[in-house]
Amino acid sequence: MLELKNVSKIFNLTGSVEDERIALDNVSLQIKPGEFVTIIGGNGSGKSTTLNIVSGSLIPDSGKVILNDVDITKMPEHRRAAYFGRVFQDPLIGTAADMSVLENLEIAYQRGRIHSPITWGFKKADKEYFIEELKRFDLGLENRLGQKVGVMSGGQRQALTLLMATIRHRPTIKMMRRDYILFSQKDKVQAANEFDAELETNKIILKDKLDALKNSNLSRKERRIKAKEAMFEFDQAMLAKFDLTKQILLLDEHTAALDPKTARKVLELTNKIVCENQMTTLMVTHNMKDALTYGNRLIMFHSGHIILDVSGKEKQKLKVDDLLKMFEEADEKLINE
Ligand SMILES: Nc1ncnc2c1ncn2[C@@H]1O[C@H](COP(=O)(O)OP(=O)(O)OP(=O)(O)O)[C@@H](O)[C@H]1O
Numbered sequence: 001m002l003e004l005k006n007v008s009k010i011f012n013l014t015g016s017v018e019d020e021r022i023a024l025d026n027v028s029l030q031i032k033p034g035e036f037v038t039i040i041g042g043n044g045s046g047k048s049t050t051l052n053i054v055s056g057s058l059i060p061d062s063g064k065v066i067l068n069d070v071d072i073t074k075m076p077e078h079r080r081a082a083y084f085g086r087v088f089q090d091p092l093i094g095t096a097a098d099m100s101v102l103e104n105l106e107i108a109y110q111r112g113r114i115h116s117p118i119t120w121g122f123k124k125a126d127k128e129y130f131i132e133e134l135k136r137f138d139l140g141l142e143n144r145l146g147q148k149v150g151v152m153s154g155g156q157r158q159a160l161t162l163l164m165a166t167i168r169h170r171p172t173i174k175m176m177r178r179d180y181i182l183f184s185q186k187d188k189v190q191a192a193n194e195f196d197a198e199l200e201t202n203k204i205i206l207k208d209k210l211d212a213l214k215n216s217n218l219s220r221k222e223r224r225i226k227a228k229e230a231m232f233e234f235d236q237a238m239l240a241k242f243d244l245t246k247q248i249l250l251l252d253e254h255t256a257a258l259d260p261k262t263a264r265k266v267l268e269l270t271n272k273i274v275c276e277n278q279m280t281t282l283m284v285t286h287n288m289k290d291a292l293t294y295g296n297r298l299i300m301f302h303s304g305h306i307i308l309d310v311s312g313k314e315k316q317k318l319k320v321d322d323l324l325k326m327f328e329e330a331d332e333k334l335i336n337e
């Protein structure tokens, strides 16, 4: 669960009171795991500020950001990066232009992670996984793994950024341990001991399997495959028990800079990835039709407040005209105040 509790953010460029911009005014919000929230609202209503506060690019002036019951308000952005995937409006942000498609994907996969002692066998498997994922995009990216991202079109870059933001990061042992201690709600020492004991057990199981392979009369190739399987099982056993945080996807008008056809494609793909993986997602869009079509919850911002928050059937019943009317009413109310 992701929560904002009474979050306020005021920008003030000059220091004088007249120049104060209240970007968010005491906003509270709870997002349940698996919710796909579309966010609409006029220019300057606080949408990007909200996403920036969630990701840690901005620290609120007051209020809290809570992830799985843990206060992460002051956790630095780079440390939070493992729990969030982001795609911005500008296709140039999010990928490294002078690196290849494959290098960009590798970085995203390993982001914030320190190598665990047993990851060496997985490089090729990573590549196959990336190729499979890229094929789903239907943009031919799977054939351009070695190409520098800088020469690609905006749509291709944005599709790649989306994949980078949604591939399940491979947590290392060190990080999994740190997060388990942080998010398990258990006493710190108890959580660490539990982790270490389980790690020891799984290491012994792995070592036994690898020793048995060494002494077997299987071919080298067969042994390599079996060793990979054993390491995969090791990872899975640890992940199943200790990987508590599922990635949350933050999309800020991520199709706005693309031509209509590519935008549609990237949006459809977004929907597919989010729904298949039941990813908790916040998607900012100016397209009200898209906000109604996609997602299972819709939030409307106005002048730093949430003025509409609907889910499920209630959302399905809404029409673009209803949203436009609400915008107008909120504007009138503001003028009359
Ligand atoms: N870094 C900043 N410095 C000063 N003011 C800012 C800054 N970031 C945002 N603001 C102000 O805070 C308010 C909310 O901005 P925000 O970017 O959250 O709006 P938004 O809803 O994302 O709008 P848009 O649809 O135009 O992207 C605006 O008045 C904006 O000018």
Ligand SMILES: [Mg+2]
Binding pocket: 047, 048, 049, 252
């Ligand atoms: Mg914005």
